[in-house]
Amino acid sequence: MRGATFKGGTHPYDGKDLSKNFPIQPLEACKEMVYPLSQHIGAPAEAIVQVGDTVKVGQTIAKAAGFVSTDICSAVSGTVTKIEPRLTVSGAMVQSIIIENDEQNTAIAGLGEKRALDELSKEEIRKYIQEAGIVGMGGAGFPTHVKLSPKDDSAIDYVLVNGAECEPYLTSDYRMMLEQPERIVGGLEVILTLFENAKGLICIEDNKPEAIRIMKEVVKNIERIDVKVLKTKYPQGAERTLIYAATGRKINSKLLPADAGCVVNNVDTVISIFNAVCESTPLLRRIVTVTGDGANAPRNFQVPIGMSYEKVLEAAGGCKPETVKFVSGGPMMGMALYQLDVPVMKTSSALLCMIRDEVADFEPTACIRCGKCVSVCPSNLVPQKMLACVEKNDMEGFVKLHGMECYECGSCTYICPAKRRLTQAFKQARRSVIDSRKK
Amino acid sequence: MLSKLYRVSSSPHVRNRISTSSIMKDVVIALLPACAVGVAVFRLPALLVLLTTCATSVLTEYLYSVLMKKKVTTGDYSALVTGLLLGMNLPPSIPLWIAALGSVFAILVVKEVFGGLGQNFMNPALGARCFLMISFASRMTHFTLDGVSSATPLAIVKNASRSQSVVDALGEQGINLLNMFLGYTGGTIGETSTIALLIGAGYLFLRKVISWEIPVTYIGSFLVFALLFGGYGLDGQYLAAQLCGGGLMLGAFFMATDYVTSPITKKGKIIFGLCLGILTGIFRIFGGSAEGVSYAIIFCNLLVPLIERIAIPKPFGYVKEK
Numbered sequence: 025m026r027g028a029t030f031k032g033g034t035h036p037y038d039g040k041d042l043s044k045n046f047p048i049q050p051l052e053a054c055k056e057m058v059y060p061l062s063q064h065i066g067a068p069a070e071a072i073v074q075v076g077d078t079v080k081v082g083q084t085i086a087k088a089a090g091f092v093s094t095d096i097c098s099a100v101s102g103t104v105t106k107i108e109p110r111l112t113v114s115g116a117m118v119q120s121i122i123i124e125n126d127e128q129n130t131a132i133a134g135l136g137e138k139r140a141l142d143e144l145s146k147e148e149i150r151k152y153i154q155e156a157g158i159v160g161m162g163g164a165g166f167p168t169h170v171k172l173s174p175k176d177d178s179a180i181d182y183v184l185v186n187g188a189e190c191e192p193y194l195t196s197d198y199r200m201m202l203e204q205p206e207r208i209v210g211g212l213e214v215i216l217t218l219f220e221n222a223k224g225l226i227c228i229e230d231n232k233p234e235a236i237r238i239m240k241e242v243v244k245n246i247e248r249i250d251v252k253v254l255k256t257k258y259p260q261g262a263e264r265t266l267i268y269a270a271t272g273r274k275i276n277s278k279l280l281p282a283d284a285g286c287v288v289n290n291v292d293t294v295i296s297i298f299n300a301v302c303e304s305t306p307l308l309r310r311i312v313t314v315t316g317d318g319a320n321a322p323r324n325f326q327v328p329i330g331m332s333y334e335k336v337l338e339a340a341g342g343c344k345p346e347t348v349k350f351v352s353g354g355p356m357m358g359m360a361l362y363q364l365d366v367p368v369m370k371t372s373s374a375l376l377c378m379i380r381d382e383v384a385d386f387e388p389t390a391c392i393r394c395g396k397c398v399s400v401c402p403s404n405l406v407p408q409k410m411l412a413c414v415e416k417n418d419m420e421g422f423v424k425l426h427g428m429e430c431y432e433c434g435s436c437t438y439i440c441p442a443k444r445r446l447t448q449a450f451k452q453a454r455r456s457v458i459d460s461r462k463k
Numbered sequence: 464m465l466s467k468l469y470r471v472s473s474s475p476h477v478r479n480r481i482s483t484s485s486i487m488k489d490v491v492i493a494l495l496p497a498c499a500v501g502v503a504v505f506r507l508p509a510l511l512v513l514l515t516t517c518a519t520s521v522l523t524e525y526l527y528s529v530l531m532k533k534k535v536t537t538g539d540y541s542a543l544v545t546g547l548l549l550g551m552n553l554p555p556s557i558p559l560w561i562a563a564l565g566s567v568f569a570i571l572v573v574k575e576v577f578g579g580l581g582q583n584f585m586n587p588a589l590g591a592r593c594f595l596m597i598s599f600a601s602r603m604t605h606f607t608l609d610g611v612s613s614a615t616p617l618a619i620v621k622n623a624s625r626s627q628s629v630v631d632a633l634g635e636q637g638i639n640l641l642n643m644f645l646g647y648t649g650g651t652i653g654e655t656s657t658i659a660l661l662i663g664a665g666y667l668f669l670r671k672v673i674s675w676e677i678p679v680t681y682i683g684s685f686l687v688f689a690l691l692f693g694g695y696g697l698d699g700q701y702l703a704a705q706l707c708g709g710g711l712m713l714g715a716f717f718m719a720t721d722y723v724t725s726p727i728t729k730k731g732k733i734i735f736g737l738c739l740g741i742l743t744g745i746f747r748i749f750g751g752s753a754e755g756v757s758y759a760i761i762f763c764n765l766l767v768p769l770i771e772r773i774a775i776p777k778p779f780g781y782v783k784e785k
Contacts, residue, residue, distance in 0.1 A: 392722045
């Protein structure tokens with residue numbers, strides 16, 4: 025079975041064997057739960073609770089501040105003890121609501137109530153998704169209701185479920201496909217109700233034959249849904265490469281998937297959509313893979329959002345003393361944590377414990393112009409020349425070389441024999457160009 | 464509190480195993496079969512020349528780094544590659560002091576003065592070879608085989624009278640196609656054995672150190688040029704002598720593909736290969752000397768910045784701006 029793919033890309037060591045055979049275990053929430061008001065792209069949500077308020081499981085504690093923004097709900101019952109800036113995964117201090125868990129799990133009325141999909145209007149579906157606080161859970165955190173509100177519903181030809189999971193080590197989407205395939209299909213059916221002309225494609229890399237088999241089995245009698253097998257290659261799960269591999273359509277940085285008639289959602293997002301629309305349950309938990317060579321017991325967990333990584337790691341059996349680096353997310357695009365007392369957010373897919381710091385082990389040396397960065401770039405850019413521009417602080421040259429088309433997948437930095445820090449430079453350059461455009 | 468802080472870095476947090484030195488090591492390994500044949504055919508003098516150029520190149524780079532208080536980078540094997548390539552481009556009878564002088568020139572003048580590894584605009588080994596060709600023309604073009612003066616197959620073909628067939632001209636000197644393929648002919652130390660060079664090139668392809676664009680377009684365009692303008696038309700013997708009788712194999716697979724001095728993009732590599740084929744054809748067929756590979760490569764090295772300007776690929780999903 026040879027999967028569809030894109031030009032470029034790399035094959036980093038995938039490490040998925042560490043955790044892929046362990047079923048998802050639910051974790052109990054910890055005492056202090058932290059809800060940063062900005063866990064998504066767009067305006068931070070506005071807190072609607074005050075210090076001293078009691079909250080219930082599923083209660084909305086912050087409201088979307090505008091269309092591109094989303095709600096936040098509490099995963100525990102208890103008391104709001106503080107509203108103050110807290111450290112988050114990105115290293116930024118973000119205004120957060122802190123809730124002391126009373127461990128009673130008192131839920132709001134109607135939590136978990138079943139709803140029949142065919143009785144809901146499109147507006148109701150979108151409203152439920154927004155109120156559930158659902159964002160892109162693959163990592164970007166773009167509010168899902170915005171994604172699902174293109175200008176013209178009838179112009180959407182494909183609804184893609186991103187089950188590529190091309191980041192090394194991550195197995196959360198894989199486990200969901202094995203354990204909850206009906207929910208994935210259920211969520212996809214919700215989205216398909218919004219787009220009457222669309223076909224649903226569940227996209228899976230060919231290194232997950234078991235997931236492909238199960239998903240194919242579940243969708244075999246559903247006319248509008250198919251499984252699309254993709255070649256295993258990083259970054260196959262990036263939005264642009266995924267759309268291209270699945271449909272042959274191309275988008276660039278200035279276009280949205282909807283411009284190519286596509287809507288793309290991650291596996292966990294689709295399940296959250298099903299939970300929100302059909303079972304009246306907002307986004308309260310997510311699947312986190314605790315893994316890496318430093319983890320004592322690599323596993324997949326269902327973690328209440330707001331729980332600190334420190335507690336998650338404790339529950340997972342801790343890490344080896346030689347662990348030097350912790351990454352929230354995968355090794356290619358995840359964020360390194362300088363301390364573990366940061367909350368699991370809607371976009372946190374994994375806690376990777378690394379016993380080797382490869383970034384520090386290799387000092388960058390002179391570029392030998394081998395061209396490997398050019399051949400792996402999924403955006404068909406020339407990273408070597410882009411870096412030369414950034415080093416000279418020539419932002420105009422950087423933009424001229426189409427530097428803004430880079431989505432920081434890290435392939436060039438991974439492959440570079442001289443260990444040059446290309447992606448890192450491009451991140452800075454892109455921020456500075458975006459900032460200067462705002463002025 | 465401080466003890467609980469962990470290391471951070473900007474993503475990606477993992478690196479590939481391939482490094483500059485592992486790539487250079489692969490190039491050295493790929494050159495060894497041709498060196499071995501060179502030493503087998505030309506005996507001790509060839510071995511001494513190779514040892515001299517390698518040792519002098521590495522030593523020059525080491526001393527330069529120490530004297531200029533730069534980080535010593537001899538561990539990346541790039542100086543060794545330059546030394547080996549220069550040695551392979553010299554006739555076995557060359558006096559060792561000339562070989563040493565060439566190595567110093569390659570490292571010092573062509574490479575280090577321009578900023579060291581990655582900054583030179585011309586292949587150091589070829590730059591040095593051309594320097595020696597101009598300075599010591601007769602010694603650089605004096606080839607021997609088994610202790611007897613022996614012209615290279617290319618020179619024999621070039622000087623043959625038009626009434627004589629290529630096979631006869633080569634045959635008079637005891638050269639046949641098999642000899643050329645195996646490497647038992649006059650020539651520089653590393654250029655004579657086509658089979659050994661192909662084995663090395665195959666290794667580089669397998670290890671993904673080089674890609675097809677430059678060698679294929681170079682050899683392909685040169686063959687077409689020789690076919691059209693060589694004067695022999697579709698004469699298999701003539702074309703084979705052009706392919707295997709000189710420095711084309713060594714140049715196309717090991718020197719034109721030098722990362723630093725060739726274009727970085729696919730389109731650029733193809734343009735570069737075409738330029739090389741045409742220039743080599745002009746130099747060999749219309750020029751005064753039988754050989755033209757070295758000059759074609761260093762000339763095209765100078766064109767690389769221009770080629771790259773027109774060979775920037777269109778990004779994924781590119782749409783022309785209105």
